[in-house]
Amino acid sequence: MTGLMAGKRGLIMGVANDHSIAWGIAKVLHRHGAELAFTYQGDALGRRVTPLAASVGSDIVLPCDVEDIASVNALFTALDARFPEGLDFVVHAIGFSDKGQLKGRYVDVTTRENFSRTMTISCFSFTEIAQRAAKRMPRGGSLLTLTYGGSTRIMPNYNVMGVAKAALEASVRYLAGDLGPDGIRVNALSAGPMRTLAGAGIADARLMFNHQKAHAPLRRTVTQEEVGGSAMYLLSDLSGGVTGEIHFVDSGYNIISMPRPDVLQA
Numbered sequence: 050m051t052g053l054m055a056g057k058r059g060l061i062m063g064v065a066n067d068h069s070i071a072w073g074i075a076k077v078l079h080r081h082g083a084e085l086a087f088t089y090q091g092d093a094l095g096r097r098v099t100p101l102a103a104s105v106g107s108d109i110v111l112p113c114d115v116e117d118i119a120s121v122n123a124l125f126t127a128l129d130a131r132f133p134e135g136l137d138f139v140v141h142a143i144g145f146s147d148k149g150q151l152k153g154r155y156v157d158v159t160t161r162e163n164f165s166r167t168m169t170i171s172c173f174s175f176t177e178i179a180q181r182a183a184k185r186m187p188r189g190g191s192l193l194t195l196t197y198g199g200s201t202r203i204m205p206n207y208n209v210m211g212v213a214k215a216a217l218e219a220s221v222r223y224l225a226g227d228l229g230p231d232g233i234r235v236n237a238l239s240a241g242p243m244r245t246l247a248g249a250g251i252a253d254a255r256l257m258f259n260h261q262k263a264h265a266p267l268r269r270t271v272t273q274e275e276v277g278g279s280a281m282y283l284l285s286d287l288s289g290g291v292t293g294e295i296h297f298v299d300s301g302y303n304i305i306s307m308p309r310p311d312v313l314q315a
């Protein structure tokens with residue numbers, strides 16, 4: 050099998066259904082020759098992920114709930130049996146917070162318990178996966194996580210998730226610094242809003258998508274394919290000189306300040 054990802058083996062974490070960003074990435078990687086393993090959270094999602102994995106030639110579908118360190122350790126033990134020659138890449142597309150705290154003012158709605166839980170799932174889990182994956186990358190490799198512009202600019206209602214993404218982006222830089230000497234690159238894709246399970250079930254979602262279409266330089270939201278293509282760039286040798294980077298795939302939205310007046314009247 051020829052292709053940019055031929056001969057490369059990797060782990061995809063965060064597929065919930067065929068709208069997931071992780072699934073968009075998996076489809077592109079498979080098309081270019083990668084061999085994939087998948088994790089899922091909970092039996093219900095396992096029943097959805099198994100047929101999706103099969104459709105890209107994979108029968109490696111393993112449970113992993115990143116709140117449970119035993120399941121993280123069991124994952125890598127199981128992976129050692131299936132990929133004895135090690136990994137070339139890992140995609141971490143996992144994030145979660147109490148939905149009730151993703152609406153209203155951050156200062157009013159945020160609790161100590163959910164803050165800690167959100168940081169564990171949406172930020173620390175990438176570090177925990179990196180610790181274990183790095184030990185299984187004898188040829189070097191590439192680690193990729195998913196972040197959002199709400200890490201550095203106020204996005205109404207994104208709240209504690211924005212704080213977690215800011216911490217995630219800082220951890221990308223520290224991991225890149227530590228793992229660079231071993232030839233392991235660590236980057237993040239900052240995707241624009243997408244209608245996934247996590248992206249659709251939020252307050253004022255329609256308003257947010259319409260705002261993107263009105264003001265983003267490309268005047269539209271990004272597609273699963275586009276995020277998949279940019280992910281493949283960062284997971285492949287094309288980005289061999291890139292590490293510690295936050296790469297925007299957001300129709301250019303991150304570069305604007307005030308929309309053009311003519312658009313405002315539109």
Ligand SMILES: NC(=O)c1ccc[n+]([C@@H]2O[C@H](COP(=O)([O-])OP(=O)(O)OC[C@H]3O[C@@H](n4cnc5c(N)ncnc54)[C@H](O)[C@@H]3O)[C@@H](O)[C@H]2O)c1
Nearest residue numbers: 063064065069070114115143144195242243245246247248
């Ligand atoms: N949808 C967007 O607008 C958007 C934009 C930028 C970044 N992101 C990020 O992309 C990533 C993927 O989200 P998505 O939009 O594809 O939505 P999604 O709901 O399809 O994926 C989120 C995944 O996180 C997993 N997850 C949550 N808690 C977990 C836990 N404790 N253990 C293991 N897995 C757990 C879920 O099972 C699910 O598969 C997330 O990090 C999200 O923050 C999403």
Ligand SMILES: Cc1c(CN(C)C(=O)CCc2cnc3c(c2)CCC(=O)N3)oc2ccccc12
Nearest residue numbers: 144145146148151197206207242247248250251
């Ligand atoms: C964009 C955008 C997103 C998508 N995005 C970038 C995300 O990172 C998803 C964040 C998220 C984390 N946890 C949960 C949910 C979404 C909804 C369902 C649930 O129970 N928990 O989420 C928002 C929340 C508020 C405002 C904008 C957004």
